[in-house]
Amino acid sequence: MVIRQRRAPFFPSATAGAAGRRRTARRAAGLAAALALTLTACGGAGPAGDADVTLDLVVADYGKRTARSSADYWKRVVDAFEKRHPEIAVHMDPVPYNRLDKTVAARVAAGDAPDIAQTGVFAPYVAKGKLYSADETLSIGTQADFVPALARAGEIHHVQYGMPFSASTPRLFYNKKLFKRAGIERPPVSWAGIERAAAALKDAGVQTPYALQTGPEAAEDETLSWLLGNNGGYVGMSGGYTLDSAENTAALTAVRDGLVAPGLTGPKGSALNRTEAYRGFVAGKVGMVLAHPVLIPMAEAAHVPYGTAPFPRRSGGAATSAGLSDWLVAFKQHHHARQIGTFLDFLYGTDNAVHYAGGQGTLPVTVPAAEKMRADAVYRPLWPFVDQLPKVQFQPMATRSWPRVRAALQEKIAGALSRGGDPAAVLAGLQDEADHHAAGVH
Numbered sequence: 001m002v003i004r005q006r007r008a009p010f011f012p013s014a015t016a017g018a019a020g021r022r023r024t025a026r027r028a029a030g031l032a033a034a035l036a037l038t039l040t041a042c043g044g045a046g047p048a049g050d051a052d053v054t055l056d057l058v059v060a061d062y063g064k065r066t067a068r069s070s071a072d073y074w075k076r077v078v079d080a081f082e083k084r085h086p087e088i089a090v091h092m093d094p095v096p097y098n099r100l101d102k103t104v105a106a107r108v109a110a111g112d113a114p115d116i117a118q119t120g121v122f123a124p125y126v127a128k129g130k131l132y133s134a135d136e137t138l139s140i141g142t143q144a145d146f147v148p149a150l151a152r153a154g155e156i157h158h159v160q161y162g163m164p165f166s167a168s169t170p171r172l173f174y175n176k177k178l179f180k181r182a183g184i185e186r187p188p189v190s191w192a193g194i195e196r197a198a199a200a201l202k203d204a205g206v207q208t209p210y211a212l213q214t215g216p217e218a219a220e221d222e223t224l225s226w227l228l229g230n231n232g233g234y235v236g237m238s239g240g241y242t243l244d245s246a247e248n249t250a251a252l253t254a255v256r257d258g259l260v261a262p263g264l265t266g267p268k269g270s271a272l273n274r275t276e277a278y279r280g281f282v283a284g285k286v287g288m289v290l291a292h293p294v295l296i297p298m299a300e301a302a303h304v305p306y307g308t309a310p311f312p313r314r315s316g317g318a319a320t321s322a323g324l325s326d327w328l329v330a331f332k333q334h335h336h337a338r339q340i341g342t343f344l345d346f347l348y349g350t351d352n353a354v355h356y357a358g359g360q361g362t363l364p365v366t367v368p369a370a371e372k373m374r375a376d377a378v379y380r381p382l383w384p385f386v387d388q389l390p391k392v393q394f395q396p397m398a399t400r401s402w403p404r405v406r407a408a409l410q411e412k413i414a415g416a417l418s419r420g421g422d423p424a425a426v427l428a429g430l431q432d433e434a435d436h437h438a439a440g441v442h
Contacts, residue, residue, distance in 0.1 A: 051082075051086060051087055052087045052088070053087070053088050053089070053336060053339045054088075054089040055088060055089070055090045055091065055115045055336060055339055055340065056115045056116075056334075057078070057090050057091065057092045057093065057115065057116045057117075057343075058093045058095060058100075058104055058107070058114040058116070058117040058118065059071075059074050059092060059094055059095070059117075059118045060094070060095065060097040060100050060166075060326060061094035061095060061096050061097065062097050062360070070094075070356075070360055071094045073355070073356055073359060073360070074092055074094065075092065077346075077347060077352060078090045080346075081343060081346050081347075084346070085343075085346070088342060088343065090343065093114070100118065100119060100120070101119055101120050101121055101403075104117045108125065108130065108331070111333075113130065113331040113333040113334075114331060115330065115331060115333075115334055115336050115340055116328055116329070116331075116340055116343070116344070117328070117331065118165060118166075118326050118327070118328055119327055119328075120326060120327070121327075121397070121402075122154070122156075122161050122162040122327055122329050123156060123397065123398055123400040123402065124403075125161075125329060125331070126156050126161050127400055129332075130331055130332060130333070131161050131329050131330060131331060131332065132330040132331070132332055132337055132340065133159050133161055134161065134163055135160070136330075136337050136341075137330050137337050137340045137341035137344060138163070138344055138345060139341065141345075142344065142345050142348050142366075145348065145367055146163075146365060146367070147164070147167070147364075147366065147370060147389050147390065148390070149323065149389065149390055149391065149392050149394075150167055150323075150325055150365050150389075151164070153325065153394040153397055153398075154325075154327060154397070155398060156398045161329065162325075162327035162328075162329060162397060163328040163329070163330075164325045164326075164327060164328075164365040165325070165326050165327060165328045165365060166325060166326040166356070166357075166360065166362045166365075167323065167324070167325045167357075167362060167363045167364070167365045167389065168323070168324045168325070168362050168363055168385070169292070169321045169322065169323050169324070169385055169388045169392045170221070170225060170290045170291055170311065170321070170322060171290070171291070171293075171308040171309060171310060171311065171321075171384060171385060171388070172187060172188075172288060172290055172308060172309045172310065172311050172312075173281060173289050173290075173291045173295060173299070173307070174187050174197075174306065174308075174309070175281065175284065175286065175287055175288075175304060175305065175306060176305040176306065176307055177284070177304075177305050178201060178204070178206050178284070178287045179197070179201075179287070181204045181206075182197070182200040182201045182203065182204035182206070182287070183200060183204075184197050184200055184201070187307060187309035188288075188309075188312060189312050189316055189317065190313070190314065190315060190316040190317075191229065191254060191312065191313075191314045192258075193312065194210060194259070195259060195262075195264070197210075197287070197288065198259060198264035198265075198287065199262070199264060201264075201287035201288075202263065206286075206287045207266055207267070207280070207285040207286070208265065208266030208267070208272075208277075208285055208286045208287065209266070209286075209287045209288065210264055210265055210266075210286075210287065210288045210289070211265070211266060211272055211276075211277035211280055211281065211286045211288070211289040211290075212255070212259060212260065212265040212266075212269075212270055212272060212417070213272055213274045213277045213289070213290070214270045214272070214413050214414045214417055215270075215271045215272050215273035215274075215276070215414055216410040216411060216414070217273035217274045217275060217410075218273070218274040218410075219410045219413045220395060220406050220410060220413075221274075221324060221395075222274075222290055223252075223413050224322040224393075224395060225290055225311050225319065225321075225322045226251050226252065226255055227247070227248050228319050228320045228321075228322060228393060229251065229311060229314050229319035229320075230248070230250055230251035230254070230314045231247050232245055232247035232248040232250075232251055233248075233393065234395060234396055234405075235396045235399070239396070239398075239399065240438075241396075241399075241405070241431060241434040241435065241438065243405075243409075243427050243430045243431040244424070244427040244428045244430070244431040248427055249423055249424045249427055251314070252413075252416055252417060252423035252427065253423050253424075254314065255417055256270075256417045256419075256421055256423060260417050260418065260419060261419050266280075266286075269414075269417075269418055269419070270413075270415075270417035270418050270421070271414045271418075277289050277291070278295055278298065281295065281299065281304065281306075282295075282298050282299055282301075282302045282304060283302070284302075284304060290311055292324070292361070292362075292385075293361050293362065293363065293381075293382055293385045294360070294361035294362065295361075296381050296382070297361055308384055308385075310384075310388070320391065321391065321392045321393070322392065322393060322394075322395075323389075323392030323393060323394045324394075324395075325365070325394065327397075328344070348365075348366060350366065350368045350372055353365060353366050353368075353369035354369045354372050354373050357369065357373065358373065358378075358382075363382065363385055363386055363389060364386070370386050370389065373386060374386050374387075399438070400438075401434065401437035401438045404433075404437045405430070405433065405434045408430055408433050408434075412426055412429070412430065413426065
C-alpha cells in the first residue's frame with residue numbers, strides 16, 4: 001500500500017491515538033467486537049439464497065449538490081455489499097437532508113426505528129438507551145481507524161455512539177479577481193485584516209465584501225468560528241454552556257462593530273443564509289466567505305478564481321477550526337448488532353470513504369482514507385481542509401439539550417449582530433435558555 005509507505009503519519013498523533021483507542025476498544029468490546037472482527041476477516045462469503053436479515057437504512061439525500069448525488073453513492077455501496085454478503089439485504093430510504101432528523105425522530109417515537117440512520121443528533125437516543133455503542137457493532141480495526149477528533153466528538157461519557165460519516169471544516173474563501181481589483185495582495189491573517197480587506201472590496205464596488213452567514217440556516221456554524229477565533233466557544237472544559245462568556249461577547253461585538261455596522265456584510269447585513277452566501281460567491285458578488293469544501297466544485301464549475309486560507313484568530317494567526325459531521329447511529333430495536341457491524345465495517349473501508357468524500361465535497365472520516373486522499377494529487381484542492389481535521393472543535397453534540405439551544409441561537413444571533421444589536425444581552429438570554437434546557441433534560 002503506497003499510503004502506508006509515507007515517511008510519517010499524516011496525522012502526527014494518529015499512531016498514538018489509534019493505539020490508545022485500540023486498547024480501549026479491546027477492553028470494552030468483549031465478545032461482540034471480537035465476533036465482528038472475525039466476520040470482517042472472513043471476507044463476507046455468506047450462504048447462497050435469499051437474505052436472512054434485511055437491514056433498514058435511513059440516509060440523507062442532498063440532491064445533486066455535486067456531480068455525484070449522495071443517493072447514487074449509497075446505492076452503489078449497498079449493491080456491492082449485498083453482492084459480497086448475500087445473507088444480508090439492505091433497504092435504503094433516502095430522505096431530504098432538511099427533513100432527516102425529524103424523520104428519524106418520528107420513526108423512533110412510533111416504535112419503527114431503522115437499524116442504521118444518518119443523523120445530526122444522537123445524545124437524546126443514547127439517554128433513552130436506544131443505541132448500540134460503536135463497541136457493540138464495529139470491529140476493533142474500524143473503530144481505531146476513525147480520525148481521533150471525530151471519534152471523540154461522537155462520545156458520551158467516553159463511550160462512542162455517534163459514528164462519523166460526512167465530515168467537514170471551513171476555510172476562508174476569497175475571490176482572487178475581486179482582491180486584485182481592490183488592490184489586496186494576500187488573504188487576511190487577523191480580524192483587523194478582514195475588516196481592511198472588506199473595506200477595500202466595498203470601495204471597489206463589490207456587493208458583499210464579507211458574506212456573514214448568521215441567518216437561521218447555519219448560524220451556529222459561522223458563529224462558532226468567530227467565537228473560537230477569540231478563545232471562546234459554546235461550552236467550557238467541564239462541558240457546561242459558556243455562551244455568555246466575556247470572550248464570546250467580545251467576539252460578537254467585534255463582528256457587529258467591525259463588519260456589520262460599516263456595511264461590509266452586504267445588503268442583508270447579519271441575516272444572510274449559507275445557501276445565499278455560497279450562491280453569491282459563485283456569482284462573483286462576494287469577496288470573502290467562510291465556507292466548506294463543498295463550495296470548491298461549485299466555484300470551479302462557475303470558473304471563479306478562488307483561493308482559501310485559514311480562518312484567522314482575532315489577534316492574528318490561524319484560529320482553531322470548527323468542525324461539522326453527520327453521524328451514523330445504530331438502533332437496538334431489531335437486535336441486528338452483528339449484521340449492522342458487518343455492513344458498517346464494509347462501509348468504512350478506505351476506498352468507500354475516499355469515494356464518498358471526493359464525490360460529495362466533504363472530508364474522509366478515517367485516518368487511512370485521509371492519508372490516501374492526502375497522497376493523491378487529484379484531491380489537491382481538499383488537502384488544506386484535510387490538514388485541519390486533527391484539531392477541529394465540534395458543536396456540543398454529546399449534550400442532550402444542544403438541539404434546542406442550537407435552534408434558539410439560529411433564531412436570535414442575527415439580531416445580536418445587527419446594527420444596534422446587543423450581543424451581551426442576546427448571549428445572556430441564550431445562556432439562560434441553555435441552562436433551563438440543560439436542567440430540564442432527564
